[in-house]
Amino acid sequence: MHDDVHHEAWRDRVAPELLDAVRQGKIPEVLRWLEDGLPADWQDTEGCSLIFLAAYHRRWAVIDGLLAHGASVDLPDRRGWTPLFWAAFNGHADIVSFLIGRGANPDVRNEDGEWPLFWAVYKGHTAVVRHLLIGGAKRNQIDADGHDELWLAKNLGRQDIVAILEGPRGPRPNRALRGTSDEGI
Known part of the structure; x- marks a missing residue:
């Protein structure tokens, strides 16, 4: 595509x-x-x-x-590509963000079992990866060969994306409000 x-x-x-x-x-x-x-x-x-x-x-x-x-917003074309899938594949972070904000499914799969996050990682679209994760995309989905997006990022040497995928999985609680330290985390 x-x-x-x-x-x-x-x-x-x-x-x-x-x-x-x-x-x-x-x-x-x-x-x-x-x-x-x-x-x-x-x-x-x-x-x-x-x-x-x-x-x-x-x-x-x-x-x-x-x-x-x-x-x-998730109506697929003949190949099973939704507008969000296409935007993620082509690196259009603004479109990805807009469509997710309008309810697009960030984990939609096409007829080949591919999904937007996997393609964004493969193509090296760091901003798209961020927007997909912020928009609720699931991590650790497995492709037909048993690989997830972290495996792919590591094998392609995409260290910036590896850091994002290995990073925090959501907002961290404000420890100052709880009166605790970061020790042991």
Whole structure:
């Protein structure tokens, strides 16, 4: 997969004006299409949804409008890739953060059993790894070969990501408020 959306796949089932409105972030025009009966979860021939197209173009208001009309933030394309999966694979930390904030599943798996955190580690997208973990992504998931993302980070020499994955698993309690020290931790 590459950092691209095949726009020609969209042309066979919906007017180019709608696609242009999504790409340009013209939310009133997009909402008119939805009010006229276009399903909020409409997909092109490749299975890409309007949310996928809006995420690709970083059109946050369009995504929010689609979600308000019942669209699924986790609707996969034909390969099982959701917009979050695509964003993580391609290193778009801002999109990952936005989609998780809108309820995207950070642990979604595609038809090959792959998940966003594993790909973010593989590709060396440190910021994406952070956003996925902050967003609730599970650590220590196992791939078909019995490997987790920490194993992958270590084997690829991604020390910055190893440090993140081995780091604290959540917010540390404020010890000053409890009157305890860090000894023994």
